Amino acid sequence: MATETLTTPAPETPLVKQKFTNSTFMRLLRYTALRLVTLAITVVVGVYLTIMIANMGGYVDTIMRNEVTDNITQSIASNPAYRNMASSVREKLIKEKIANEVERLGLNQPFAVRSFRYLTNALTLNLGRAINMTSDHGSKQVRLILLERLPATLLLTGTSELILFFASVFIALSLSRRYGSWFDKLTIALSPTSAAPPWFYGIFFILIFAAVLRVLPFGGLVDSPPPVNKLAYGLNILKHLILPGISVIISSIFLSIYNWRTFFLIYSSEDYVEMAKAKGLPPRDVERRYILRPTLPTIITNFALLVITLWTGFTITETVFLWPGLGITLFRAIGFYDTPVIVGSTIIYAYMLALTIFLLDFVYALVDPRVKVGSGSSR
């Protein structure tokens, strides 16, 4: 279906066509290059800003340096092994240890220099080592810390967001067919429920299903101790997934259905749809060719943007359900002033976003014959 749209006959005569294709190719190339450069600049500036904020422009350095000084002075003062040491020797030891620790944390370099090192490392996806955090297996590699939490987050975001997306598009489509029905009105009436975020419904669900009825767990990923049997382990995780998953779905499904429904309705009141109906085309064909086809770019955009948000996780929902995902890790990283982890999770999101936006332009050209790549640059 996608290749079919590309072969839409061009209005030009064959004589002019040769020249046209050539210039189109150049234009396409120029447009692609320009687009890539702007996106790259956007990513670099965005990531650098995140680095600056993650350090409050160097203010976090002061906090960390004070913390190091405090901790080392305290630990030496309270260690009985050093008690008989002459005070001048002890002073020297403390100074040495502080200098070591400051160097380990990289605080001996000025922040301006360090910020650019963070930036180049981030851009080359060299995520480096965390300052304070460790993964559950004891590694300090940011890559491992993030990878370890990725499955849990993807399980929660993936299942809930995908169900949410497809359920709302399909329900909306069937509602737009039965526009004005009882169920349609119910959906409109319920759409304000989406004003509340998932964690809010999460609290209610925990209260009802975990605290009062005691049928589902309060939170976490698996029971403690976890079941030994692989199948039982999987089922146990699914049981823990129910409440957070349903919270995410409930918190936006009605608004999502409402928006899609309105969107489809606007398209199904177009003249060409009326025309198709008047011609006597079966409703299924009308829907597929005249409603779904023109709305496809929007559906694809929404889906693509949804896929990249899966990566970030839901910080607060994860906190409420004690779900060991990326959102909660990012929150903990901020609490530990762990810039590499914060930057690491931002850069991956930034790259995925830039890539998606870049690819979407081409996807539009594939699914929508009206869009010609590159024609937008001469606006």
Place this chain on the structure above:
Amino acid sequence: MKKIKEWFRALWHFPSAVMGLAIIIFLLGVAAYALVTIPYKEAVRLWRGGEEVWYKNPKYAAPAWLNFFSTKKQPLSFTVDSEDGSMTKTVTANSADISTVDITYSFDYTYDGFPDEMILYFTPTIIKKFPFVSISWLTPDGRKIRIADMAVEYKATFRFSQDKKLQTRLNTENVMQALFADPKAETPTPLKGAYQLVISGTTFEAGSQIAAQFVFQGKLFGLAGTDKYRRDLLLPLLYGTPIALAFGLLAALGTSLLTMVIAAIGTWYGGWVDELIQRITAINMVLPFLAILIMVGTFYSRSIWLMLGIAILLSIFSGSIMTYRSIFVQSKESSYIEAARAYGASSSRIIFSYLIPRMIPLLIPALVSSVPSFVFLEASLAVLGLGDPILPTWGKVINDALGDGALYQGRYYWVVEPTILLMITGFGFALLGFALDRILNPRLRDI
């Protein structure tokens, strides 16, 4: 003006809009009441106050109205004082120096549970000699239990449950059960009927007096209950209303107005201004919104007003700037703008008098609909432990409750009360916003 009247008439046809409007007006009323009755400083003082402010309240008391829904009635908390006449006090002078002071209080106990604690606070007026008091307890079945005999030195506090002598005399650590239980019952059940607390004191010098305050800490307290620190939850529930509304409305207003003005300026001047605005919007999409708020809260300050400013700053350059821009691009070409340009209107005049007013029908629903998200944003930050350190807010109550395991321990009221208020607020604005959108947005008018 006529148009606004028309909108209001149209609103009337939407029951949901009327409901939303009613909720918002109710919330504004509550907010005004809270601000008038509790000054800002007083609210902060009470909220941050410890035992010295809240000593009269029981810990973890559920709200009093729970008794309506339960067949097992739990005791309510109360406080009586000998000085304001709520306890009977009679002073008889025996001689020039010595006089007896009798303070009694009788009350009907008709509950099915035992109270938490009973406390007596004595405030004597002493010149040289300490007065002496003996406390006794009369049960409905006629038993008289000796509680304590003590000299009242300065400000004295007598806690029934924690008095070791009383515990040994009653032969139990659970003093409340021993004082209220029916001795004939096999399982501990409270004996219902009239109880009497009798304090007979003696003062040994002229001018010496005894004042007593009897604090009865039951299982239930007030309209909203209390938390771990004995604080009356009515305070944060009431005072959280103006804060939530202020945060939501200010953020929504600031964000949507600034977004619109910036979009208008960008479209009008075009060129590099427009390009810059678009680039900033793209960069802003890369920045992690919640993470930045968390960072500011962790590293810098948790002040709610700083958070408000940053939330506005990060929300200005969002997707809606693009939506506005595409509409402005269209209206920039329309003939009335051309006419304005022809007679020499200045750029600022065109932007603020011609371009922006046309957008108000689109702005208002967007503004109203975005209020809940900001109200919930404040609560979300509080749930993460980044709530304002000094202000009583709904989110702080939820955070305290979750942190204390209120859901595990069955103290549901503590979580439910602020969440219901949040829900009502979110609903009110969302309902009104939806209806306004359907009235004012021409694309939706017939759908």
